[in-house]
Amino acid sequence: MFRRYLNLPKEAYIATLATAVNNLGNVTAPFLTLILSVRLGFSLPLTASILSAKTILQMVGVASGGIFSDRFSRKAVIRLAGSTAVLTYLLMALFASNPWIVLSLLALNSVAQASLDPALNALLMDVIPAQHQRDTSALKYFGLNLGFSVGPLLAAALYKNSLPLLFAIDGLTLGVAILLSLKYIPEIYAKKTEKKAKFIVDDLLENRALVGFSIAIVLVFVVFFQYNFGLPLAVKSAVPESGDLLYGSLMSLNAVVVVLFTFLLNHLLRRHKTKHVLVLGTLFYAFGFGIYGFADGALLFLLGTFVWTLGEILVSTAVNPMIYELTEPSKRGRASALFPLIRRIAAVISPLAGGWALANFGFTGLWIGCVLVSLIAAILLKNALSSCD
The missing domain is CATH 1.20.1250.20 (MFS general substrate transporter like domains)
Incomplete structure (x- = not known):
């Protein structure tokens, strides 16, 4: 049963490792409602509005990331959106005591991090042969859940005691995941200049x-x-x-x-x-x-x-x-x-x-x-x- 996963391209293992690392450090999202309402002091109606606005910004980010991945290149989007997402996490750690600065950075982070999804997926699937794509998706899905099974536990331990560390861990693990993808997954996509996306x-x-x-x-x-x-x-x-x-x-x-x-x-x-x-x-x-x-x-x-x-x-x-x-x-x-x-x-x-x-x-x-x-x-x-x- 597991032998078939040993024959996958190495990029599948890199992407799975990156996914596991990223979700291991995905410590902000599970507690975001509590962070906004309890730690940062926003009212419940305002917290609900912030979360709804975050979803809308993520939709904008996803669509933009997909379009620009085809218009320019996968790695160009990953570099720009990834560095922005990591930087905003680290700045949130630095200004964790200022609710409005954190909120502004969260808005930018929502767009940037959502833009990564289509670029990273396209980068990987460009190099994975069609016959291995389902196995690769299954392996990545396993890595996602493996990391996420630990992430919320880490978040629970840090939520009350160290909000800056919570943001910093999210940013650093995301940075590691991005670097793994940029270094070890080649970009083979070449856009067609004669036809705009x-x-x-x-x-x-x-x-x-x-x-x-x-x-x-x-x-x-x-x-x-x-x-x-x-x-x-x-x-x-x-x-x-x-x-x-x-x-x-x-x-x-x-x-x-x-x-x-x-x-x-x-x-x-x-x-x-x-x-x-x-x-x-x-x-x-x-x-x-x-x-x-x-x-x-x-x-x-x-x-x-x-x-x-x-x-x-x-x-x-x-x-x-x-x-x-x-x-x-x-x-x-x-x-x-x-x-x-x-x-x-x-x-x-x-x-x-x-x-x-x-x-x-x-x-x-x-x-x-x-x-x-x-x-x-x-x-x-x-x-x-x-x-x-």
């Missing part, structure tokens, strides 16, 4: 398969993000006395399943096409979130979480390879912006849709809605990708 929406509209795929994946992640909106509310409603503990256990189960099953699932489905893996993952979402409709205690909540986490693994490791399969090299920078952009769009829509469903139909209606949306997404994926070999 167009805005990402133009390319989406020209590529009907990509349009259908993008709409379907937005729906998939609208369902997925109910894990941090509808699910904690449902758990607390079903088990009022120990709901907080149970929800924490569900998130721990999610992390454990990702670490233990990523390689196994990728191995079992290695002979299946990427589009079929995506559809299967979407059906796991339908089944997993649907189980919550019957949950009145820990057992079914645990079972539902286990099932949709399998779907998370399949979808998360197949989305980027599918995007690259649908796009030509000259558009991969912008294509690499799709996945992070889709996730952020869905992150905005999901709590709004979930809140509306809860207000009008209750928890049963919410979970039925998740099943229906997942099934619609699976049908859209099947139809949109029917022409792919």
